[in-house]
Amino acid sequence: MNLETLRHSCAHVLASAVKELWPDTKLAIGPAIEDGFYYDFDRPGAFSDEDLLRITQKMQEIISRNETFIRDELSRDDAIRLFQGIKEDYKVELINAIPDAVVSIYRTGETFVDLCRGPHIESTGQIKAFKLLSVAGAYWHGIETNPMLQRIYGTAFATKKELDSYTHNLEEAKLRDHRKIGPAVGLFDIYHEEAGAGLVFYHPKGAILRTIVEDYEKREHLKRGYQIVITPHIMQSQLWKTSGHYDYYKDNMHIFKIDEQEYVLKPMNCPGHILIYKSKTRSYKDLPIRLFELGTVYRHEKAGVLHGLLRVRGFTQDDAHIFCLPQQLRSEIKGIIDFVFDTMQAFGFKDWAIELSTQPQKHIGSEDDWQKATSALEEALKEKGLRYDINAGDGAFYGPKIDIKLKDALKRQWQCATIQCDFALPKRFNLSYIDNEGREQQPIMLHRVLLGSLERFIGALIEHYNGDFPLWLAPLQVLIIPIKDSVLGYANEAKDALSDAGLRVGIDARNETLDKKIRNAEMDKVPYILVVGQREEKSKSVAVRKKGKRDIVTTGLADFIKQAKTEAENKALSC
Numbered sequence: 001m002n003l004e005t006l007r008h009s010c011a012h013v014l015a016s017a018v019k020e021l022w023p024d025t026k027l028a029i030g031p032a033i034e035d036g037f038y039y040d041f042d043r044p045g046a047f048s049d050e051d052l053l054r055i056t057q058k059m060q061e062i063i064s065r066n067e068t069f070i071r072d073e074l075s076r077d078d079a080i081r082l083f084q085g086i087k088e089d090y091k092v093e094l095i096n097a098i099p100d101a102v103v104s105i106y107r108t109g110e111t112f113v114d115l116c117r118g119p120h121i122e123s124t125g126q127i128k129a130f131k132l133l134s135v136a137g138a139y140w141h142g143i144e145t146n147p148m149l150q151r152i153y154g155t156a157f158a159t160k161k162e163l164d165s166y167t168h169n170l171e172e173a174k175l176r177d178h179r180k181i182g183p184a185v186g187l188f189d190i191y192h193e194e195a196g197a198g199l200v201f202y203h204p205k206g207a208i209l210r211t212i213v214e215d216y217e218k219r220e221h222l223k224r225g226y227q228i229v230i231t232p233h234i235m236q237s238q239l240w241k242t243s244g245h246y247d248y249y250k251d252n253m254h255i256f257k258i259d260e261q262e263y264v265l266k267p268m269n270c271p272g273h274i275l276i277y278k279s280k281t282r283s284y285k286d287l288p289i290r291l292f293e294l295g296t297v298y299r300h301e302k303a304g305v306l307h308g309l310l311r312v313r314g315f316t317q318d319d320a321h322i323f324c325l326p327q328q329l330r331s332e333i334k335g336i337i338d339f340v341f342d343t344m345q346a347f348g349f350k351d352w353a354i355e356l357s358t359q360p361q362k363h364i365g366s367e368d369d370w371q372k373a374t375s376a377l378e379e380a381l382k383e384k385g386l387r388y389d390i391n392a393g394d395g396a397f398y399g400p401k402i403d404i405k406l407k408d409a410l411k412r413q414w415q416c417a418t419i420q421c422d423f424a425l426p427k428r429f430n431l432s433y434i435d436n437e438g439r440e441q442q443p444i445m446l447h448r449v450l451l452g453s454l455e456r457f458i459g460a461l462i463e464h465y466n467g468d469f470p471l472w473l474a475p476l477q478v479l480i481i482p483i484k485d486s487v488l489g490y491a492n493e494a495k496d497a498l499s500d501a502g503l504r505v506g507i508d509a510r511n512e513t514l515d516k517k518i519r520n521a522e523m524d525k526v527p528y529i530l531v532v533g534q535r536e537e538k539s540k541s542v543a544v545r546k547k548g549k550r551d552i553v554t555t556g557l558a559d560f561i562k563q564a565k566t567e568a569e570n571k572a573l574s575c
Contacts, residue, residue, distance in 0.1 A: 003158065007032040009069065009120045010059075010130050010156040014039050016112040017058035018152075027114065028090045028140060028149050034413075035166070036155030040138055042090070047135045047150055055152070056132055066125030067108040071118055079103045083115065090140070091115045129163035130156040133170075144302070169410045176410070178462035179308040182206065185467055185524055187458075187475070190312065198306040198313035200455055205475035208504065209461075212473055213454060214294055216346070217318050224339060226292040226320060231272030233296065237262040239271040242428055244364050248397050252299045269295035270447055273321040274429050277443075282433040287443060288324035288332055294454070295319045309459035316454045322446040323431070329444050333380035333419060336448050337402075340417040343450050344406050346571060347461065348470065351407040354386055357394035364398055365424035373421035374400040396447075398424040408464040416457055420447040468547065471527045472568045478505040479526045480542075481517045483533040485509070490537040494530065494557055501561045503568065522547065528564065 011030035014037070018025050022043055030039030041047075047055075074082065076095055082105070083091040094115060095103055106116045108124060121127070132154040140146035157163040182188045187206035190199065202210055218228065237255060240246040245268065246253070254265035266272070273291045282289070296316045305311050324332050344352065356378055359370050377400055381388050388402070395401050404417035422445040425431075432440040451457040461473070471477055478498055482491040491507050498505040508517045514531070521529050531543040531552065542560055545552045555563075 003156075004032045005119055005121055006127065006158065007037040007156045008118075009124070010127055010154065011037040011039050012069070012106065012108065012112075012114055012116070012120065013059050013062050013124055013127065014055065014132070014152060014154060015041075015114060016062055016108055017055050019112060020062075021054060021058055026090060027088055029094075030114075036133070036153060038151050038153045040140075040149040040151050042147060042149050047152065052132045052135065052152070059130070059132075062109065063124045063127050065109065066123050068123045069118075069120035070107045071104055071120075072107065073102050073104050076101060076103055079105065079115070082113070086113070127156060128158065129160040130154060131163060131167060169412075173410055173412065173463070176463040176466045177308075178459040181462050181467040182309070182459075187462070188309070190308065196313075197303055198301055198311070200309065200312055200314065206458075208475040209469075209473065210454060210458060212475075213347075213451070213458065213461075217294065217343075217450070220339070220343065221290075221292045221320070224290075224335070225288075226290040229273065229276055229291050229293050231266070231269060231276070231293060231295060233266050233298075234263045235266060235271065237264045239275075240264050240267075243271050243274075243425055244397060244428065245271075248362070252301070254298055254300055265298045266295070267297050267299050269293055269297065269317065269319040270321055270425065270445075271429075273319075274425065274431065274445075277321075277323055277431060278429065282323075282443075284325060284433050284435050284441075287433060288322050288328050290320060290322045292318075292320040309455040312453075312455055315456070317449050318451050318454065320448050322448070323426075323433075323443040324446065325433075326444060329376045329421070329446075330380050330383070332446060333377060333402075333421070334384055336419050336446070337380065337384055337386070337404075340404050340419075340450050344404075344417075347473075348464065349406040349408065351411070353405045353407065353413055354381065354388040355391040355394075355403045355405070356381065356388050357391040357396075357401045357403060359400060360393050360395050360397060362397060363395070365427070369423035370400065373423055377402050377419065377421050396420050396422075398422050399447075406460065408460060409466075410463075412463075414456065414460040416449070416452040416460070418447070418449050418452065422447060467525050469525070469527075470572055471564065472571045474525070474527050475504065476506055476524070476526050477503050477568065478528045478530060478564065479521045479524075480505065480507045480530045480532060481514065481521070482507070482509060483514060483531065487532055487534060487537050491532050494532060494542060497557060498561060498564075501565050503561070503564055518545070530560070 008031065011032065015027050015030055018041060026042040028040035028042060030037065079095050080092055103115065104117055105113055106118060106120060107113045132152060134153045136151045138149050138151040140149055155166060157166060186203050187209060188200055188202050192201060221228065237246060249267060253267050256263055276291060277289060294316055296314060298314045301311060301313050322332050358374055381402065399420050399422040401418055401420040403415060405413040405415050407413055426442050426445050431443055433443055435441045480491045480494055482488050488509055495505050495507055518529060525547065527547050529545040536542055541554050541556050543552045543554045544560060
């Protein structure tokens with residue numbers, strides 16, 4: 001049984017149950033989504049937890065009746081009259097927007113009818129395992145000036161075992177929520193009302209974690225022939241008009257004036273890299289030119305979509321733009337793909353999903369260029385032997401793209417890496433290089449990120465590891481706990497030796513019990529706790545306790561330093 005069809009059918013059962021319980025409720029839309037389904041409703045009162053239970057019971061009743069899904073086709077006019085007659089205004093609006101002369105509807109039971117293209121399962125009795133999850137607000141068509149609807153989310157699976165596994169992961173995900181873990185262990189916060197919503201404050205530990213990620217990226221980019229650049233945070237709006245971003249993303253831009261000249265707070269990095277490319281005459285011998293920037297950008301995200309580190313108003317992208325010859329295009333794309341996978345694996349992500357997004361309805365550039373760009377991306381994926389799905393119509397306005405979504409420990413997908421192939425912006429900015437015959441030619445431009453937004457990636461990293469980072473990523477790698485003040489000197493001696501070896505180390509010299517200090521270190525998710533007393537001072541040793549372990553092993557200080565340093569340098573993914 002097709003899972004999407006099952007979930008779509010379950011959404012219809014949800015709508016049918018709500019109509020039986022509250023007949024005056026108006027129906028909006030109810031699609032299947034990646035992990036389940038939802039349906040939007042318009043009714044005066046808010047759905048409560050008790051209401052969700054009543055709806056669940058009514059859905060089970062409809063399922064037990066084994067009602068058949070019956071498809072029918074009507075002319076647009078007949079369909080409009082049908083839904084006007086039952087006062088389903090949202091359905092009438094949807095029909096008016098359909099260009100087809102004939103529309104399809106589905107019926108179940110004696111009274112329920114819905115506008116739908118289908119398909120559906122044969123009957124409601126085929127639904128074996130479902131669960132309603134939550135209620136949220138949602139504007140009709142996502143537009144704030146439209147009515148606010150109530151969206152009921154749910155999920156469905158072919159078997160109860162699969163549903164139980166999914167709901168278990170949901171509960172585990174709640175425990176791993178980076179919005180709780182991050183502030184709790186002192187990584188970041190985003191809730192300063194004085195500063196504004198959607199802005200991230202990295203605390204010392206969070207800044208260290210981010211620096212580790214950034215340093216890794218810088219080293220790897222330099223090794224692979226990229227040149228690091230830095231571009232301004234504000235630039236004149238004409239740049240964004242030339243690129244096309246102004247027309248497509250103006251509502252998400254921060255626009256202001258300086259000396260009567262309109263400027264934009266940088267929402268993306270590509271125009272700046274284009275100007276660097278244009279700063280001098282380029283030869284075919286210079287290409288490919290790979291420019292890399294950890295570029296902070298700002299976007300006017302609506303308050304309702306802000307979500308922890310995953311959706312913020314100011315974030316940093318590991319952005320690069322590659323200017324290359326036509327004959328270099330596929331090899332550059334394959335090189336980026338390899339770079340993405342190497343980077344993801346280094347941080348402990350071993351699984352992913354790939355999508356090829358094609359030409360959207362609103363776009364710039366010629367059809368021929370779009371075909372060339374799409375073919376180059378698709379051929380590179382095929383040559384790498386990679387499985388991918390087609391995401392029709394979801395490309396950037398200037399070119400198609402490959403999206404690589406990493407999967408975390410709970411198999412959730414996180415959008416991170418993107419590779420976009422662009423013929424349009426080089427034309428708009430009159431980019432050129434001199435070929436081997438002295439003629440001006442236009443380069444091809446690749447836009448790409450590896451981890452994407454560093455904020456989103458760090459959020460994913462926190463949830464993937466549940467905050468228990470491997471040694472090389474842990475902001476504080478070692479905590480020394482002296483048993484008595486009399487051995488504080490040795491504790492500092494050990495701290496200096498660890499620091500000299502490049503390890504991040506602290507001392508807990510508070511007037512607290514040993515047990516409490518160990519509990520605090522465990523709560524702070526420190527990989528190694530070193531307990532030192534008079535015996536350790538005399539033997540120049542440390543009593544080592546690994547995070548999450550109860551046993552303590554005494555070893556020489558020099559031996560521990562050697563072992564920990566090797567573990568960190570090898571980027572071992574567990575301590």
